[in-house]
Amino acid sequence: MAVSTPEIDIRIPTILRTYTGGEKSVQASGSTLAEVVADLDRRFPGMGERLLEEGKLRRFINVYLNDEDVRFIGSLDALISSGDNLTILPAVAGGS
Amino acid sequence: MHSYQAEIISRYFLRLPAGPDSPMRFNSLEDSFGHTPLIGLPNLSPAPNVRLWIKMEDRNPTGSIKDRAALWMINAAERDGLLKPGATILEPTSGNTGISLAMIAKQRGYKMICVMPENTSVERSQLLRMWGAEIIYSDAAGGSNEAVRHAKEISVANPEWVMLYQYGNAANALAHYESTGPEILEDLPTVTHFVAGLGTTGTLMGTGRFLRERVPGVEIIAAEPRYGEVVYGLRNIDAGFIPELYDESVITRRFSVGSHDSVRRVRDLLDQEGIFAGLSTGAILHAALGIAKEVVKRGDSADIAFILCDAGWKYLSTGIYEGSIDDAEERLEGQLWA
Structure with a gap:
């Protein structure tokens, strides 16, 4: 029996919406972040390359799983569960 | 002079270093x-x-944590010889660091110019001007990113100005x-x-x-x-x-x-x-x-x-x-x- 992978909501920043036909929020599935990104790239070709470089998250891309930066919870190996949400944002200077 | 006058002068007016006996007394703000x-x-x-x-x-003196960073950055720049009397300080800021720098700059005789995104609260501009800072506004789009980019451009055009650059300053x-x-x-x-x-x-x-x-x-x-x-x-x-x-x-x-x-x-x-x-x-x-x-x-x-x-x-x-x-x-x- 095939194990079903959760489909989750992903918030897309303005700068990447050219790949999603202008959609702010899309869905993709996978049991790890790497699988979700691969599925995202299947549904919206070109997206994978904008997010990854040499198999890692690009330096100026931040991905938050339920508001937590994935770099501190396994990066591309972070585990995805049903009901999770992902937010993708470019790294920008904070207020100070 | 009566002895009690001498005592008042020594107790209340001489600039003595604050020490363990007077932990809440300071010589300046x-x-x-x-x-x-x-x-x-x-x-x-x-x-x-x-x-x-x-x-x-x-x-803290101007009401935010940024007074610490501002004090350390200005002191370091003075020690390193970057800040000389009468110098102009330039800094990209969304408010608090600029406010802290402006207060210290005014006390020490420096001119302060802040590059601040236009989409910040009106009080921040008021406070900056109150402490004598000049404000150059950067576009709302891009937020602080744009302020940093713009400040770097201005810094290149005005090499005599000192950009303390809080994002990369070890102090x-x-x-x-x-x-x-x-x-x-x-x-x-x-x-x-x-x-x-x-x-x-x-x-x-x-x-x-x-x-x-x-x-x-x-x-x-x-x-x-x-x-x-x-x-x-x-x-x-x-x-x-x-x-x-x-x-x-x-x-x-x-x-x-x-x-x-x-x-x-x-x-x-x-x-x-x-x-x-x-x-x-x-x-x-x-x-x-x-x-x-x-x-x-x-x-x-x-x-x-x-x-x-x-x-x-x-x-x-x-x-x-x-x-x-x-x-x-x-x-x-x-x-x-x-």
């Missing part, structure tokens, strides 16, 4: 920075053995390594978690390094404000920005907190503890409460210290302290609220 109270939050702490402590950085983080960190450890030797906002990253890098060297297993947690879309309006991904000071290995967790949760927590602080804080503190409290909840679930104990960056005064015009939270969130859309 800038000398009075730091040593801010660490206050327990009995009502917001989720359990008797999982306690929250807020460090009241609004008690910024050092201020917290030498003051904020030691103060927290002195007041709370049982500290298990430290939570602060992520902007220049100076507070987290300096305090984080200090605590990690001395407190085995301490967790250093970053709360990063998540703004409205206009602030992330980059031309392309490669125009992104990571402060030169940022060292990922110093922190253990990093959370992104939106304006809705930040407003909610600022109101929790007011309602439950009587503390009047600015919006970035709401984001930090939200992360601190999330961590506290995890600790309770695991059945562990914790002493969680976090930063109140500033009080709410300079956010009053945003109207976020009354009415519905949804309305407040709407008013903050597109604003650099932290």
